[in-house]
Amino acid sequence: xxxxxDTQGSVIERTPMMSRRxxxxxxxxxxxxxxxxPDLVNPGLLxxxxxxxxxxxxxxxxxxxxxxxxxxxxxxxxxxxxxxYFTGAMLRYTVPIPFLGMLVIAAGLGAxxxxxxxxxxxxxxxxxxxxVLTVALTEVLGRLISYSPALGEHDGLGNIPRPKIGLVLWDxxxxxxxxxxxxLLCACSLITAALWWLVHSRTGRxxxxxxxxxxxxxxLGINVARYRLLSFMISGGVAAMAGGxxxxxxxxxxxxxxxxxxxxxxxxxxxxxxxxSFWGPVVGAVAFTLINYWTRTFVGLSEIVxxxxxxxxxxxxxxxxxGLLHTxxxxxxxxxxxxGGTHERLP
Amino acid sequence: xxxxxxxxxxxxxxxxxxxxxxxxKGVSFSVGNGSCLAVIGPNGAGKTTLxxxxxxxxxxxxxxxxxxxxxxxxxxxHTRTSLGMGRTFQVSRVFLExxxxxxxxxxxxxxxxxxxxYGAPWWRWRPARQVVEEADALLFALGIAHLRHAxxxxxxxxxxxRLELAETLALEPSILLLDEPTAGMAPGDRMQIVELIQxxxxxxxxxxxxxxxxxxxxxxxxxxxLVMNYGEVIAEGTVAEVRENPTVRAVYLGQDIYNxxx
Numbered sequence: 001x002x003x004x005x006d007t008q009g010s011v012i013e014r015t016p017m018m019s020r021r022x023x024x025x026x027x028x029x030x031x032x033x034x035x036x037x038p039d040l041v042n043p044g045l046l047x048x049x050x051x052x053x054x055x056x057x058x059x060x061x062x063x064x065x066x067x068x069x070x071x072x073x074x075x076x077x078x079x080x081x082x083x084x085y086f087t088g089a090m091l092r093y094t095v096p097i098p099f100l101g102m103l104v105i106a107a108g109l110g111a112x113x114x115x116x117x118x119x120x121x122x123x124x125x126x127x128x129x130x131x132v133l134t135v136a137l138t139e140v141l142g143r144l145i146s147y148s149p150a151l152g153e154h155d156g157l158g159n160i161p162r163p164k165i166g167l168v169l170w171d172x173x174x175x176x177x178x179x180x181x182x183x184l185l186c187a188c189s190l191i192t193a194a195l196w197w198l199v200h201s202r203t204g205r206x207x208x209x210x211x212x213x214x215x216x217x218x219x220l221g222i223n224v225a226r227y228r229l230l231s232f233m234i235s236g237g238v239a240a241m242a243g244g245x246x247x248x249x250x251x252x253x254x255x256x257x258x259x260x261x262x263x264x265x266x267x268x269x270x271x272x273x274x275x276x277s278f279w280g281p282v283v284g285a286v287a288f289t290l291i292n293y294w295t296r297t298f299v300g301l302s303e304i305v306x307x308x309x310x311x312x313x314x315x316x317x318x319x320x321x322x323g324l325l326h327t328x329x330x331x332x333x334x335x336x337x338x339x340g341g342t343h344e345r346l347p
Numbered sequence: 348x349x350x351x352x353x354x355x356x357x358x359x360x361x362x363x364x365x366x367x368x369x370x371x372k373g374v375s376f377s378v379g380n381g382s383c384l385a386v387i388g389p390n391g392a393g394k395t396t397l398x399x400x401x402x403x404x405x406x407x408x409x410x411x412x413x414x415x416x417x418x419x420x421x422x423x424x425h426t427r428t429s430l431g432m433g434r435t436f437q438v439s440r441v442f443l444e445x446x447x448x449x450x451x452x453x454x455x456x457x458x459x460x461x462x463x464x465y466g467a468p469w470w471r472w473r474p475a476r477q478v479v480e481e482a483d484a485l486l487f488a489l490g491i492a493h494l495r496h497a498x499x500x501x502x503x504x505x506x507x508x509r510l511e512l513a514e515t516l517a518l519e520p521s522i523l524l525l526d527e528p529t530a531g532m533a534p535g536d537r538m539q540i541v542e543l544i545q546x547x548x549x550x551x552x553x554x555x556x557x558x559x560x561x562x563x564x565x566x567x568x569x570x571x572x573l574v575m576n577y578g579e580v581i582a583e584g585t586v587a588e589v590r591e592n593p594t595v596r597a598v599y600l601g602q603d604i605y606n607x608x609x
Binding site: 197200201202204205206208209212213215216217218219220221222223224 | 404423428429434436440442444445449454456458461465469470471472474514
């Protein structure tokens with residue numbers, strides 16, 4: 001893997017699981033298959049696929065914080081709920097804001113709340129404050145919603161209409177499941193692409209440096225607190241945007257989205273898929289949905305299978321499904337991972 | 348505080364306590380522009396704590412630090428770094444999951460960011476070509492160019508020290524604070540590092556403050572020596588002066604050696 005002969009100034013090389021070209025080809029293939037999904041699968045399954053897309057983005061936002069910047073939020077559902085209840089209420093009460101504007105405002109709200117929490121917690125530079133404060137945020141939000149009739153109290157905010165997007169030349173009607181699913185697919189793909197770009201940019205390199213050794217990063221002249229805050233704001237904003245996409249898809253937002261259990265979902269998805277990899281949360285979200293789907297007829301079985309899988313993953317493959325695939329690949333091709341292979345960040 | 352214009356770094360009455368224990372009991376010293384000061388003393392003398400206070404890792408209870416004529420006592424660590432303080436650690440610290448080249452790139456990009464010169468538009472996610480070339484040149488200068496694609500975790504102890512130094516040099520510091528630059532190294536590697544530091548000083552004109560246990564390294568590099576014991580400066584002077592100082596011999600080299608010599 002260590003190539004000695006490459007020209008100066010070439011791109012940073014590692015041992016990727018697959019070459020960039022193969023990954024790109026797979027992306028196009030998956031996107032194409034998903035774009036055809038509304039015509040191929042039944043509405044129930046389509047609904048689940050849509051939820052998986054949203055959960056994947058939600059998990060990616062959590063992993064930006066945990067896997068890239070080294071901060072843990074145990075109450076990420078709070079940000080998701082901000083976005084979900086915001087767009088839900090805006091659509092329900094037909095506030096005349098364009099839907100894309102709503103999503104942007106939702107992301108802004110998530111980032112603003114993250115900023116306020118971050119200013120309190122990140123100053124102390126200790127991760128536990130952040131974890132505790134985000135849990136508190138979720139609990140407070142849940143309590144507030146349960147007392148506000150406009151947001152449906154304990155019954156949830158229902159009858160959320162799907163939006164129409166007014167473009168310059170024509171209107172994009174997203175009221176049908178098919179249309180909204182395609183919109184969802186494009187939105188989630190764009191957010192994922194933006195996050196991929198972010199973690200590979202110079203800002204992403206700073207995040208990674210901070211996760212690996214925050215003190216050393218400070219002695220390289222990096223303002224650690226500022227970058228932690230930035231990462232937390234982006235993460236909160238993306239989570240809120242995922243929530244904003246969620247409300248019109250399910251057409252109901254309930255307190256189930258604003259609790260401790262909902263906060264563990266992105267964590268489980270990330271751990272299952274692989275914490276050391278960008279695509280881990282996406283793979284984890286898909287695996288989670290598959291397990292849920294296959295065990296749907298047996299009440300309680302999905303929890304057991306998911307719990308069991310998670311225990312198995314943590315014991316047998318701490319780097320998640322992607323790490324496991326990597327190990328199998330190396331084993332099949334009878335090659336070692338090369339120098340320091342276990343420390344490579346997977347693609 | 349009176350600082351002569353030829354002084355790059357100076358402290359006055361620095362006091363640091365960890366709980367009830369006073370680790371630095373009023374340390375004052377100064378480093379001349381372009382010179383090399385070695386801080387020596389037995390284990391627990393407060394050398395590393397002095398380093399931590401100077402770089403901003405630990406806050407002082409009393410006293411002032413001035414750097415390039417400005418009072419930096421309350422300035423946070425990352426700002427001191429961007430002002431021109433470069434620091435290495437006793438146990439080398441690099442970003443283990445990044446490649447050697449990426450490690451240096453992070454440092455170069457940080458320097459450029461602090462100088463307001465990004466080198467490439469914000470949407471460019473790949474490091475700018477000149478940044479990569481600069482990183483490779485630094486790795487080459489430190490003799491680890493062939494390891495640039497290896498993850499930092501896979502480097503040997505000596506190579507990690509070199510990489511850490513490369514990162515620190517990438518900041519283009521005006522003063523280098525080296526905490527035991529040759530600790531745990533083989534004698535051959537040790538002399539290589541000494542030569543390297545001499546070259547860096549000659550080429551870049553940086554000032555150096557270092558702690559070190561190895562006397563050969565100190566005799567080869569230091570212009571002046573500061574001797575500490577129990578959080579106090581007990582002697583300061585040129586290498587020859589300090590060598591002849593009876594208090595230093597008693598404290599640092601051991602009473603037995605002193606007695607045997609007389």
